[in-house]
Amino acid sequence: GENVEQHPSTLSVQEGDSAVIKCTYSDSASNYFPWYKQELGKGPQLIIDIRSNVGEKKDQRIAVTLNKTAKHFSLHITETQPEDSAVYFCAASNYYGGSQGNLIFGKGTKLSVKP
Amino acid sequence: SAVISQKPSRDICQRGTSLTIQCQVDSQVTMMFWYRQQPGQSLTLIATANQGSEATYESGFVIDKFPISRPNLTFSTLTVSNMSPEDSSIYLCSAQQGMNTEAFFGQGTRLTVV
Numbered sequence: 001g002e003n004v005e006q007h008p009s010t011l012s013v014q015e016g017d018s019a020v021i022k023c024t025y026s027d028s029a030s031n032y033f034p035w036y037k038q039e040l041g042k043g044p045q046l047i048i049d050i051r052s053n054v055g056e057k058k059d060q061r062i063a064v065t066l067n068k069t070a071k072h073f074s075l076h077i078t079e080t081q082p083e084d085s086a087v088y089f090c091a092a093s094n095y096y097g098g099s100q101g102n103l104i105f106g107k108g109t110k111l112s113v114k115p
Numbered sequence: 116s117a118v119i120s121q122k123p124s125r126d127i128c129q130r131g132t133s134l135t136i137q138c139q140v141d142s143q144v145t146m147m148f149w150y151r152q153q154p155g156q157s158l159t160l161i162a163t164a165n166q167g168s169e170a171t172y173e174s175g176f177v178i179d180k181f182p183i184s185r186p187n188l189t190f191s192t193l194t195v196s197n198m199s200p201e202d203s204s205i206y207l208c209s210a211q212q213g214m215n216t217e218a219f220f221g222q223g224t225r226l227t228v229v
Contacts, residue, residue, distance in 0.1 A: 032215035043119070043207055043220030044158070051215070089157065093215060102148070102173075103218060107157045 002027040004092050006106025014114055019080050021109045023090035024072040030092040033066060033073045034103070038087045047088075048075070080113045087111070117142050121208050121221030128198055128228050135194045136224045138208030143188035146214070149181070150207040152223070158207065164191040198228045 003026040013019050025033075031052035036044035050057045050064045050073065057064050063076040077084055090106040118141040128134050138147065147164040162170040162183055170183035185191040195202050208221040 034217070036218075041222070043121075043209075043222050044218075045220070046217045049217070102160055102163070105158045108155075 002030055002092055002094065002104040004090060004104050004106040006090050006109060008109060009107065010110045010112070012112045012114065013080050015080060015082060017080055019075075019077045019084070019111055019113075021075045021088055021090070021111075022072060023074070023092075023106050024070075025092040025104075026071070027092070027094055028068075028071060030094040032093045033064070034091050035064060035075050036089045036091065036105075038089065038108075040086075044089060077111075080111075082113050082115050085111055085113045116217075117144055117210050117212075117219040119208055119210055119219055119221040121224060123224055124222060125225040126227070128226065130199050130228055132198055133194055133196045134198065134226060135192050136206055136208070138191045138193070138210075138221055140189045140210050140219075144210040144212055145188075146211045147185060147191045148209040148211075148218075149183060149191070149193045150209060152205040152207055154205065161193070161206075164193075195226065198226075200228045202226065203228045 006023045034049035035047050037047045038044040048059050048062050048064050050066050061078045066073040087108045087110050089108050091103040093103045120139045149161040150158040152158050160173050161176045162172040164170050164183050164185040166185045182194045205223045205225050207223045209218045211218045
């Protein structure tokens with residue numbers, strides 16, 4: 001089955017700097033890669049996702065890149081703000097490969113943005 | 116989009132008892148899921164709640180321990196049965212309109228078993 005590795009587990013940046021979180025996946029048939037942000041005491045919330053037919057996607061200060069050959073994808077946050085501090089999870093799923101297609105989550109990255 | 120209300124938000128329970136967690140979605144959804152999240156850890160899928168049929172459980176989770184109901188397209192319950200301290204965790208309900216679409220999560224139920 002699918003396995004998702006996420007690095008780093010913790011990341012501390014200064015306000016205004018960029019933050020990059022990287023994930024690798026094992027199942028080459030995976031075709032959907034969402035990123036979730038989880039604030040303390042809340043459920044995860046989708047911030048951006050990318051499908052396997054796209055190499056990059058941007059939404060304001062957030063971007064995700066996908067390298068299907070290397071089976072890795074990354075989250076880029078530019079001009080970080082204190083409110084970006086949270087735990088970020090990457091995930092992968094494969095619905096069209098004949099599998100159940102459930103989301104497999106990475107272990108999470110705790111991002112701290114220092115003012 | 117979908118808004119998910121999950122309750123209770125937290126509970127402290129005695130070992131050997133059972134707790135039922137409720138999940139209400141503000142719109143009809145195709146798929147509902149239940150996850151477990153240890154504090155500071157990732158999300159582990161317990162089961163897919165199938166409307167009108169038995170839930171589909173992931174490896175390591177069984178129906179006798181985690182019975183699930185899904186009577187309609189907006190509501191599901193997860194029961195944690197015969198609890199032990201090892202069941203202490205955060206339990207999350209999730210809903211999706213289809214595979215490879217946005218998953219919406221409830222705020223979670225923080226369960227402590229003493």
